Amino acid sequence: MDTSKLKPQPLSYYLKGFKQFICAVLILFGVYLAAIWYQFSFAHLYGLEAHDPNFETYWMSWLYTEIVLEIIIAICLWSYLWVTRELTLDHVTPNQELQRYCTFSLFLAVYAWTLYWGVSYFTEQDGAWHQVVTRDTSFTPSHIMIFYLSFPLYIIAGVCTLLYAHTRLPIYQTEGVSLAHVILVAGPFMILPNVGLNEWGHAFWFMEEFFSAPLHWGFVILGWCGLGLLGVILQIMERVSEILNSLDTQNTLTQADS
């Protein structure tokens, strides 16, 4: 093995994607703040009555716009990660693999940020809204932000983590699919289809009085899948430890030879 490839690089080499990570977090933060500002500005004004023409103007237009943009963003990001993939990962050096694990961790951090806004902030905020307003549509001002903005955004980010890992990390080619990673992404993803059950239930029964109703427990069980991150962290630490050990051993041997 060419030991020059094993020489440790400066930290900036491993954290090459850090600027893009900061940009992604800030852009997403801006999107969420804009959504909250819109709710504060127009929810009580035009979001109380689904048959009001202003509801169509202010809320349904927002809904159609965000859905179109999300589809475009998903296609662009997922295609980019797929098209720029490497067909074989045999040539990846330990340093490159370490760098990729750092980037993969940054991808997970972006996913965590979107997951927080989706299943924590906007979900409980939805409860705050429906304790005030009894719904007459599936597209309430809170639902438009939770189900059709924040959920799709974390699904896009989650699939990005899967695509990155499968196309850049050698262990996903040699060992197969990480069970914990699939759980981490698929569980919260399934919350979106579960919205269908939720909307059906809210049409069939009167559910407004009780946020902890059994109808909502599907969200709870799928939310537990976030714990899949525990396994993913252990897998990262295990592989990074292996690489660092090999780097350390090789460097020691090189020093002894010289």
Add this chain to the structure above:
Amino acid sequence: MSNTLPSEPNATTAHIIKALEWILIPTLFFVIIGSFHIHMMLTAGDWDFWLDWKDREWWIVLSPVVTITFCAALHSFFWKNFRLPIGATFAILALLTGEWVVRITGFHAWSHYPINLVTPATFLAGAVAIDAIFLLTRSMLLTAILGAPVYALLFFPSNWAWLAAFHVPVELHDQVMTVADLIGFEYVRTGTPEYIRMIERGTLRTFGQHSVAISSFFAAFLSSLVYVLWWFIGKSFSSLKYIKERI
């Protein structure tokens, strides 16, 4: 974990490990906020949202039992892999962060409920206590037997400091009620109906009307069982498994 780090890592190795820690620990924190918060809000949320739902029987049983879940899962993860007895405090800090952000910006600023009405319960005293017991015993079983009950028993006392003032009786239109009830009646919600609060429908006034104590001890018993169950759930999620076959 089967691999350990080099015994004397060089500077670059140490920097990489530290960088990964700085990325992955906040990542875990935000994911736990999300997972734990949605779990809490959709199983015990109504009792945590509203001041007038914080009764002396059901709220005291439900809240510790529902929240010890993620504490146990993270105990399993942090202790078995990193020898850190911080799982409960980490989980509760995440939960309270998520709750406080929405109570202030969502319930208070957007829906205009007074913050007194929507203050979340605290679990921090119990979380610190169960972590300390775990550190001292270094045993899942002993923590389930000793720590989980302490976690549940501390729930009501640690909340009583801020809650007591709202349980003072007041008279309005010849009706005696608590200040909490009065605030609740002033701010009508879809969750307001009296019948929906599943409290004290029975005729028994247990143990000389000291419902809090018996509720706390019942919560303590249940918490022990739930702690063990969720320890293993946490262990299951900490899977290192890769699947090679096509699913």
